Amino acid sequence: xxxxxxxxxxxxxxxxxxxxxxxxxxxxxxxxxxxxxxxxxxxxxxxxxxxxxxxxxxxxxxxxxxxxxxxxxxxxxxxxxxxxxxxxxxxxxxxxxxxxxxxxxxxxxxxxxxxxxxxxxxxxxxxxxxxxxxxxxxxxxxxxxxxxxxxxxxxxxxxxxxxxxxxxxxxxxxxxxxxxxxxxxxxxxxxxxxxxxxxxxxxxxxxxxxxxxxxxxxxxxxxxxxxxxxxxxxxxxxxxxxxxxxxxxxxxxxxxxxxxxxxxxxxxxxxxxxxxxxxxxxxxxxxxxxxxxxxxxxxxxxxxxxxxxxxxxxxxxxxxxxxxxxxxxxxxxxxxxxxxxxxxxxxxxxxxxxxxxxxxxxxxxxxxxxxxxxxxxxxxxxxxxxxxxxxxxxxxxxxxxxxxxxxxxxxxxxxxxxx
Ligand code: GDP
Numbered sequence: 001x002x003x004x005x006x007x008x009x010x011x012x013x014x015x016x017x018x019x020x021x022x023x024x025x026x027x028x029x030x031x032x033x034x035x036x037x038x039x040x041x042x043x044x045x046x047x048x049x050x051x052x053x054x055x056x057x058x059x060x061x062x063x064x065x066x067x068x069x070x071x072x073x074x075x076x077x078x079x080x081x082x083x084x085x086x087x088x089x090x091x092x093x094x095x096x097x098x099x100x101x102x103x104x105x106x107x108x109x110x111x112x113x114x115x116x117x118x119x120x121x122x123x124x125x126x127x128x129x130x131x132x133x134x135x136x137x138x139x140x141x142x143x144x145x146x147x148x149x150x151x152x153x154x155x156x157x158x159x160x161x162x163x164x165x166x167x168x169x170x171x172x173x174x175x176x177x178x179x180x181x182x183x184x185x186x187x188x189x190x191x192x193x194x195x196x197x198x199x200x201x202x203x204x205x206x207x208x209x210x211x212x213x214x215x216x217x218x219x220x221x222x223x224x225x226x227x228x229x230x231x232x233x234x235x236x237x238x239x240x241x242x243x244x245x246x247x248x249x250x251x252x253x254x255x256x257x258x259x260x261x262x263x264x265x266x267x268x269x270x271x272x273x274x275x276x277x278x279x280x281x282x283x284x285x286x287x288x289x290x291x292x293x294x295x296x297x298x299x300x301x302x303x304x305x306x307x308x309x310x311x312x313x314x315x316x317x318x319x320x321x322x323x324x325x326x327x328x329x330x331x332x333x334x335x336x337x338x339x340x341x342x343x344x345x346x347x348x349x350x351x352x353x354x355x356x357x358x359x360x361x362x363x364x365x366x367x368x369x370x371x372x373x374x375x376x377x378x379x380x381x382x383x384x385x386x387x388x389x390x391x392x393x394x395x396x397x398x399x400x401x402x403x404x405x406x407x408x409x410x411x412x413x414x415x416x417x418x419x
Contacts, residue, residue: 005212006084008106010136012127013113018144021182022113022203023076023087024054029189030204032078033057054183080208098318098367098405106389109138109175109210111203112163116155116179117148120162128163130353132170133316133369135386135407139167140206141174147181151194176206213389216280219243220305221252222383222391223284224336225298236267236285237294239337242390244302245279246286254292255299255381256309261288297338299381299391307381307391308411313374314348317364317406321398324363325370332397333374335382335408336390346373364404371409384408 011019027033041060045052061076076087088099088107110131114124131139141163149155160177167174179198180187186194189204201209221244229236246252250263264287266278278284286300299307313333319325325344333342349371350364351357364370385392385407396404 004079004082004084006086007108007207007210007212008086008088009109009111009207009210010088010107011111011113012131013111014115014118014121014123014127017113017115017118017124018182019113020055020058021053022111022142022144022180022188024057025182025185025188026203027057027061027076027078028054029185030078030080080204083208083210083212085207098320106213107134107136108213109140109207110136111140111142111207112167112174113142113144114159114163115148116143116145116152116159119159120166124163125166128167128170128172132167132172133351133353137172138175138210139172140203140210141167141177142182142203143177143179144182146179146186146195147184151179151181151186153197156198175209176201178203178206216243216390217245219280219388221246221250221300221302222307222388223286223300224338224391225254225294225296225300226337227296228294229285234287235291236287237300238283238285239300240283241278241280242336243280243388245277246284246300246302247277251303252288252300253303253306254294255301255307256379257294257298258306258309259292259294260303261290261292263287264289297336297340297380299336299338307383307388309379309381310411311376311379312345312412313376313382313394314371314409314412315374315394315406316369316371316409317394317396317404319364319366319368319370319404321401321403322366323398324365325372325396325404326363329398331374331403333376333380334395334397335380335393338380340380341377343375343377344372345375348372382408382411384410 013019028038041056042052078085112127114120143156143159156179164174178187178200179195180203182188186192187202189202222242223239224242225237226239229238246263248263248266252263253260267285301307327344327347329344331342331344333340347361347364347370350361351369353369383391392408394406394408395402
């Protein structure tokens with residue numbers, strides 16, 4: 001059957017501006033709640049003599065999730081007309097940042113929520129900045145609690161202009177700015193008479209318009225070499241296809257050396273020979289048409305679309321170690337299956353994500369984000385993460401322990417790219 005494109009989103013904004021309420025509403029309006037759930041929670045509220053809150057839905061689902069009751073135990077999801085929307089992680093906190101920067105989770109888009117009465121707050125601006133830092137380019141802004149400002153078009157325009165200017169200043173153009181009342185439902189899935197002056201998309205329509213990430217299989221081939229095995233006279237190169245696909249007969253380039261060969265055979269490692277192309281996520285063993293030196297950590301790509309080779313990387317990292325990272329520090333870098341000794345040659349930014357103050361650029365403290373220049377002891381193959389989310393990530397070790405992780409922002413090639 002056809003698979004619906006999936007978009008992974010985060011919902012961010014100042015505390016109490018209505019994130020949980022919006023999620024409860026979205027689950028309801030998109031028909032994603034288990035039968036009877038809403039009625040049950042309403043009955044429980046009535047029995048306890050407390051008003052029903054849409055945020056109870058999220059609480060209830062999260063409790064069930066923690067107890068492993070619901071079938072989908074991992075994530076909160078709902079469907080729009082053409083998309084499966086997956087809600088990832090809790091916004092704003094160190095955990096969320098760490099997951100985003102180290103690649104445990106990646107958002108395709110975000111909803112930034114603002115209370116119409118309170119307007120743009122410093123936390124709102126900070127969340128906008130974090131989205132920019134994390135490379136989230138698709139941001140839908142929601143102006144919530146319009147019922148508290150009598151659905152005033154003027155108030156909406158004012159907030160819309162202020163947040164748009166802030167985001168555009170960061171290089172992010174909002175995909176939509178939507179006036180809503182998450183509590184009452186206006187603008188979430190329907191245009192209601194109270195917002196008849198608004199002609200743009202509802203929240204559900206804005207989510208439906210988000211572009212999903214490009215499937216890994218459609219990116220250029222990246223096969224990081226895990227090991228080389230010798231059987232009689234055959235040499236089998238084993239690894240996991242991180243992106244793209246390969247098949248027998250393909251012309252390949254091995255980076256960082258730039259050596260060229262043709263793939264002779266492909267087997268689905270470690271079991272059987274296979275005929276068709278092998279795509280992202282598959283472990284393969286390949287043989288080549290010639291004897292040449294390659295080693296663990298090399299990355300195989302197709303001619304003309306190979307990864308970059310470099311000894312210098314600019315990275316955005318999330319730092320986990322107790323001891324702050326400083327300029328001149330000796331570290332170990334892991335890029336895919338490659339390990340290399342390296343030196344921090346510059347610290348360009350050191351940011352406390354809680355305050356978003358740019359500390360004086362000398363050290364990156366624990367749970368802070370920074371941008372650094374790394375000089376590697378040997379050439380490595382890699383990609384900027386905007387080109388490839390799999391090979392554009394790195395892990396930093398200090399004394400044998402993971403001390404940080406992050407994104408390859410740019411690569412300063414040691415020599416011209418190989419054809
Ligand atoms: P969060 O901290 O951002 O998740 O905010 P919540 O969803 O918990 O909402 C905070 C408070 O705002 C709750 O008391 C909600 O009932 C209230 N609230 C949320 N949306 C609306 C709305 O559209 N109108 C009004 N008047 N109150 C709302």
